[in-house]
Amino acid sequence: MWDKVYYFIMIPMVYIAAATFILGLLSKFIIVLLSPKPAGTYAIFPKKRYRFIGAVGEALFVPTAFRKDMRFWLMIIAFHVAFFLLFIGHLELIREFAIFQIITHHVFLGGGIVGIVLIATVLYFLFRRLKSPWREISVPEDYIILLLLFLTFIFGSHMSLASRYGIAGFDIPVDAYREYLSSLFTKNPTISQGILASPHYVLVVLHVFFANLFLMLFPFSKMIHSVFIFTAQLIKRK
Template sequence: MDWFSQLTSGIGVYVALVVFTGGMAWRAWQWSRTPRSAVRLALYPKPKTAAGRFGKLLVDTFAAPQSFRIAPAIMVAAVLFHVAALAAFVGHLRLVHEFTPLVAVLGVEGMNTFAAWSGGAAGIIMLAAVLYWLGRRTFGAYKNLSVPEDYLLLALLLGIVLMGDHLRFVGGLHAATYQAWFASLMQFRPAFPAELASSTTRYALDWHMLFVDAFLIYFPFSKLTHAIGAFATNLVRSSE
């Protein structure tokens, strides 16, 4: 690994994970230490039971039906993006361990084909959603509401997705190669396997990881803390 690879796909990964995990924990701890509003801030109607409130919290957070009714286009983009991002994340877990039950069903070739199609679809959907958001924020009537943070996050996402899509569609390397690199990360001895080290694809991987690292490091200090905060604020909506 050269210094750039080490920075992005080696040591950078550990730094990003530590900052992300610590930062999110810090943010949650900060919120928990701030006293709750004594005033009731619920909206009506609201469920009468705790179970009902919990159910509504899940619906509001994961489906946001009210938002869909008033702004269907952006909500479709948001849901598609989040689902695709979740699918991509799950797909990346293959780097940690092969999905053996799926391989047993689909066979090695079938698994690779499935991963290629599902990963490719996720990558295209994420790219389309990010471009839509970028366009909406740049050319929309309310662009004056946007701040540099909004563009930074979109730029990082665009970088992650573009490089990810490059690895998926152009890279030409199979999962086993990336698994070897990932195994080295897990053993705290980051190194590229020979096939990756000798391929120009590693540049795409390095840039992909640079954007991922930066995104994870910035995450806890950004509006993206809605990833955990939205549960709390949506609960207030139907609180007692």
């Protein structure tokens, strides 16, 4: 029976998660585009110069957080840099990209640091919300999405550390992940033998399970701000 559950999580649920993620994002774009224009303006005065570059700078370096709370700013920057590396790392788990190997490295990027930074920062964001005044403006979904991220990170980080520093037998080769992930883009998705035969298989399943739940919830959570941050900054600088 567990074989069937694992199969469902590793293949059909990944498609369901990807479809929910994409359709969820599209629906948010449509809602924003079709919503009536406000009577007033969202622009902030006094007007700032360099609208485009200013919006890019604001979105990338979050100077407002820097001015308010240095520790929070550091956590935001660390989280986003690590998340960017995480995205590249997962692309490299699908297939080889020559462009990412300009600086030659062992896949997964970062030697295990990426997962550790993400775990530390997500715990910071989670505990911060338990304190006043953030507790009063938090809703259950805010905690759930951070908990899902934490669980995804814990299992991912474990696999990454095990494959790089683990004892023989407790590591799954990158090629086994590539075989599985690239097969998801074909008509014949399969879980590779290298993953199925590993004593770590259950951890891969747990990682993918929590990642799927995260992807399904993302478009409907406050984290959607990351998709609209640049356009929001442009509107503020209009």
